[in-house]
Amino acid sequence: MPGAVLRRTGPAYLVDKTDTVSPRLAAVGAGVVLDGISLSFGGIRALTDVSLDVAPGEIRAVIGPNGAGKSSLINVLSGLYQASAGRVRFGGRVFSAVPPQELAALGVARTFQNLALFPGLSVADNIAAGLSFRRLSGIWGNVFSLPLARQERAAHQDQVREVADRLHLTADLDRLVATLPYGLQKRVELARALVAAPRLLLLDEPMAGMTATEKAEMAGFVRAARDRSGLSVILIEHDIGVVMGLSDHVAVLDHGVKIADGTPDQVRRDPEVIRAYLGAA
Amino acid sequence: MTFVADNPLATPLTRHLPLAAGLLLAFVAVPAFASDYVIEAILLPFLALSLAGLGLNLLTGYTGQVSLGSAAFMAVGAFAAFNLEHRIDWLPLPVSILLAGLTAAAVGLVFGLPSLRLRGFYLAVSTLAAQFFVQWALTKFGWFSNYSASGIISAPSLHVFGISLDGTAGRYLFALSTTALITLFVHRLVISPIGANLIAVRDNETAARVIGVPVLRTKLAVFALSSAIIGIAGAIWAFAYLRTVEPAGFNLDRSFQILFIVIIGGLATVRGAFLGAALIVIFPLLLSRFTGLAFDGVADAGVLKLIERIFFGAVIIAFLIAEPNGLSAILSRITRRFTR
Known part of the structure; x- marks a missing residue:
């Protein structure tokens, strides 16, 4: 069934589970399944028939040379790009096109390759923005401080404090985010993604440009978040040392095609991966 | 959301003292002591433009959506208030203003719908449509101006x-109370989580x-809330300041003037609108006094007007280069120096 037709009807992008969904999509309960995702920009094929299963509580790295399609994959998952073929499944729902504005409600959070914070807001407000999809109170409630708005504000404040505490950001909560050093800003972005307790976390180069210490710290935060709530993580990262240490499984993309998928050890020894990406030692 | 008090000495009392003093001055001292000229020529346009x-x-x-249609929304507000007052006798003034x-x-x-697809300059150009359409519609259809031959109608008498x-003081108090109430509303809005949403949309929409x-x-x-406030500002402009309602007063120049007020005063600050409006209203008056003294007899009135405009433009350019964050940022720096 072509995706274009599905998109026009009913609760868009939701594919009826009973019909042509492949057995792979139906089999896996929770977690994330990408089934045969292809993406092209004009004549350029960014992704070709990429499939990926990520179990709950799994940290899955996606590596590959520049232009391999790693960020495209995350952008398809977060609905910023529409796959030309293939389906995505989060929890119980299957999508031919992921609706980005509903992503947070679906339990998916992401960070961006280049910082995508709100420089005009404090650290606390940046993190709290990750909760705004849950807010029921509107303009009037907030202007007049009605009970619902007050309760929500207090509850969100507690959640912000709690996640800030876990990521060692408490001391900086009141600072304008633009005044923080780069490494801390990356951490604020992680906090914003984690504050709503997502089921799936998409991290697009969370450690790019960091010092070795900062990278180790960041890896620790990601692992702790996974251990704490059993969320799935899809991680794009270039630092092979960090990737191999942090992830349960590693998928390798080259020219938009998945060329390997396995445990870090399997991938490290794969001749195809060595040729395309790692290089001979 | 604030977690640590920024200044332990700033108790609610001392922090709100300047504001309370200002309000007392504005509500009590000004009507009692200010001359009609000060109220009519300075304070009334200042209040209306501040509100806009x-x-x-x-x-x-706050939200990062550039609009060049402000004067159109002022016109809508002014004409709507006029027609409500004129056609529905029993409607109390506050209700007409609200409607x-x-x-x-x-x-x-x-006119905000294009903002869902357009950004930046493209959106600004699309808001020009509002500017031209509203002026055209108000001129074209006589019903809006009650079929007045000249298109200029005098504002109805105001009573609450x-x-x-x-009277001068009455109109001033009417403009001042409306402005104060709406300012309080906007202040509460921008410090709330909804205000954070606005800035989030501005800073990184994706x-x-x-x-x-x-x-x-x-x-x-x-878009709706901003237009409502600008519309009420238009009603104040027409009813309290000019005492006439006509489409020509709400032209593109006025839209630009309001945009300059916001930029000069300081984007994304509540007080910026007031500082900017003060500069835009008072500076030309001072300038005309100055040019009148300095070039008296040397140049005729037309040339004086030109000199004023050139000087005003130069000041704005110099100002934006020196302090792109506007008068509000300058004021913060001064107050910080004094409180330290």
């Missing part, structure tokens, strides 16, 4: 609960959408 600037600042400063704001909100909502507000900020709803709501 405040409305536009919500849209442009005029709602009318402007509805028009603003329609049987008290006439037609990220805002992906993390679940309701971007489309926020944009439309701000």
Whole structure:
């Protein structure tokens, strides 16, 4: 069934589970399944028939040379790009096109390759923005401080404090985010993604440009978040040392095609991966 | 959201003291002691333009949606208030003003729709449509101006609960109370989590959408709210300041003037609109005094007007280069120096 037709009807992008969904999509309960995702920009094929299963509580790295399609994959998952073929499944729902504005409600959070914070807001407000999809109170409630708005504000404040505490950001909560050093800003972005307790976390180069210490710290935060709530993580990262240490499984993309998928050890020894990406030692 | 008090010495009392003193001055001292000239020529246009600037600042400063249609929404507000007052006798003035704001909100909502697809300059150009369409419609259809031959109509007499507000002080208090109430509303809004949503949409729309900020709803709501405030400012401009209602007063120049107020005063600050409006209203008056003294007899009135404009433009350019964050940032720096 072509995706274009599905998109026009009913609760868009939701594919009826009973019909042509492949057995792979139906089999896996929770977690994330990408089934045969292809993406092209004009004549350029960014992704070709990429499939990926990520179990709950799994940290899955996606590596590959520049232009391999790693960020495209995350952008398809977060609905910023529409796959030309293939389906995505989060929890119980299957999508031919992921609706980005509903992503947070679906339990998916992401960070961006280049910082995508709100420089005009404090650290606390940046993190709290990750909760705004849950807010029921509107303009009037907030202007007049009605009970619902007050309760929500207090509850969100507690959640912000709690996640800030876990990521060692408490001391900086009141600072304008633009005044923080780069490494801390990356951490604020992680906090914003984690504050709503997502089921799936998409991290697009969370450690790019960091010092070795900062990278180790960041890896620790990601692992702790996974251990704490059993969320799935899809991680794009270039630092092979960090990737191999942090992830349960590693998928390798080259020219938009998945060329390997396995445990870090399997991938490290794969001749195809060595040729395309790692290089001979 | 604040977690640590920024200054332990700033108790609520001392922090609000300057504001309370200012309000006391504005509500009590000014009507009692200020001359009619000060109120008519300076304070009334200042209040109306401040309010319009405040409305536009919500849209442009906080939410990042540039609009060149402010004067159109002022016109909608002014004409709506006129028609409500004229056609529905028994309607109390505050209700007419509120309904005029709602009318402007509805028009603003329609012209805000392009913002869902357009950004930056493209959106600014599309808001020009509002500017031209509204002026055209108000001139074309005589019903709006009650078929007045000249198109210029005088504002109805103002009274609230049987008290006439037609005198200078009455009109001033009417403009001041409206402005104060709306300013309080906007202040409460921008410090709330909704205000954070606005800034999130401005700073990074894609990220805002992906993390679940309701971007489309926020944009439309701000277009409506901003237009409502600007519409009420238009009603004050026409009813309290000019005492006439005519489409020509709400032209593109006025839209630009309001945009300048916001930029000069300081984007995304509540007080910026007031500082900017003060500069825009008072500076030309001072300048005309100055040029009158300095070039008296040397140049005729037309040339004086030109010199004023050139000087004013130069000041704005110099100002934006020296302090792109506007008068509000300068004021913060001064107060910080004195409180330290």
